[in-house]
Amino acid sequence: MKATLIEIGQLTRFTGRYFHELLKPGFEWAEWARQCYFMGNRSLPLVAITSFIMGLVITIQSRPTLVEFGAEAWLPGMVSVSLLREIVPVITALICAGKIGSGIGAELGSMRVTEQIDAMEVSGTNPYKYLVVTRVTASTLMIPVLAIIADAVSLYGAYLGANLRGVLSWTLFWHQVLESLAFGDIIPSITKTIFFGFAIGMIGCYMGYHSSKGTEGVGRSSNSAVVIASLLVFVIDLLAVQITDLMNLN
C-alpha cells in the first residue's frame, strides 16, 4: 500500500514537471514532429483495420435485433452513435496503449539502462524536455487525430455491413448517420481521446524513464505501461461519461 502511494506521488510529480517544462521556452519542435509522424504513421494501419472491422461487426450483429422490432431503418443512426460515442474512441485508445504506450516504455527504458539519458544530459540537453515533453505532447495530439480517422473508417465499415443483407445507398446511409449524430455525441468523444492520449504518453514515459535492473526492467516498464494505460483509459472513459451526463450533453 505504501509503495503504491509512493508510486502515485512520484507519478503526480512527474506529471507536474511536464507542465512546468512545457511552459519553459525552448520547445523541441523537431523531435516533437518526428514523434507525431512515428505515432500517427505507425499506428494508423492497425487503428484503421480495427475500426473498420468494429463498424462492420457491430452493424452485422445489431441488424437481426432491429429487424425483429421492425426498426431496420434505425440501423445507421444507432450504429453510428455507438461507434462514435464509445466503441471507436475506446478501442483506438486501447490499441494505442498497446502500440504507442509500450513503445515509449520500451524505448525510454532501454535508453535509461544503456545510459543514453545520462549521455543526453552530459551533452547539454534536458532529457525530460527532449524525451518526455515531446512524446506526451505528440500522443496527446495524435490519438485524437487517429480516433477521428478511425471514426470515419468505422462508419465506412458500418455502411458495408448494412449492405451485406440489404440495399442502402451511400447518400441515404450518410443522411441517416448525420441526422442521428449531434455535437453532443462528437465533442465529448473527441475531448476524451485527448485525455486518453495524455495518459498513454505520460504512463509510457514515466515507466520508461524510471526503468531499472537491465533488460528485465525494460520488459517490465513496457508491460506496466500497457497495463496501467489501458486501465486508465477505462477510468477516464467512466469519468468522461459521468461528466457528459452531468452536463446534459447526452
Next chain:
Amino acid sequence: MPENEPVIKIRGLYKSFGSNKVLNGFDMDLYRGENTVILGKSGSGKSVLIKCIIGLIQPDSGSIEVLGQSVSALHNSTLDKMRMKVGFLFQSNALYDSMTVRENLEFPLRRHRLNVTKQEVNRLVEETLDSVGLPHTADMMPAELSGGMRKRIALARTLILKPEIILYDEPTTGLDPITSREISNLMVQVQKKYNTSSIIISHDLNCVKITSNRVVMLIDGINYASDALNGVQASEDPKVREFFEH
C-alpha cells in the same frame, strides 16, 4: 588556471544510498595532463564518484571543483558550460540507437548551441572519426558496429567538443584482450594529442598498465592509497595487496 593547480579537486565527498555508504569522505586531485586510474571492487563507488564529478549524481556532502568551479554551485546553464570541457565515456557507450554515427557525433555540437557552420560540423565529424581510426563509419547505425568500434565512436563523440578532462567509466569492460589493448593505446594517444587529463575507472590491469600515470585505490569509500602503479603494487597493506593478488 596555473599549470600545477589540479583540474579536479575533491574534498570530503560523502554519498550514501539508503544505509549503504558508498563514498565516505573521499579526497582526490587530478592534475593537468595526467591519467589517474581509480581501482576498487565492484560496488565500491567508482562510477558514483565520476557521476558526482559531472553532476549526474548529487553527493550528500563534500566539495568537487572542476577547472576552478564548484560543481554543486553551478546552475543548469553554467553546468552545461562546464560539461563542454569534461567528456564522459559511458561504460555501455550510450550511443543513441536511433541515430547514425554522424548524428551521434553532431548531437553534442548542436545541443551545446555552438556557433559552427554545417561545413565546420562535417569537418569536425570527419576529423574526429579519423582520430579514432574509423573514418568510413559516419553513415552506419550503432547496431551495425562491433563492441570495439562502438567504444571508439563513443570516444569520438566525447572528443568532438575537445574536452580538457575525460572521465572513462570502465572503457575496456566486455572487450576481447586485443581490442582492449587497442582502446587503451587509443586513450594514451588521445591524452597526448589533445593534452587531456583523465580519470579512468577500470578493473582491467592491462588497461591500467598502459594508461595510468597514477593509481588511486578506492577502498571503504576513501582514497585508501595513491601512487604510481608500481608503488601501489609494491604496497604491504593487505587490502591493497588483495586487489593485485587475485
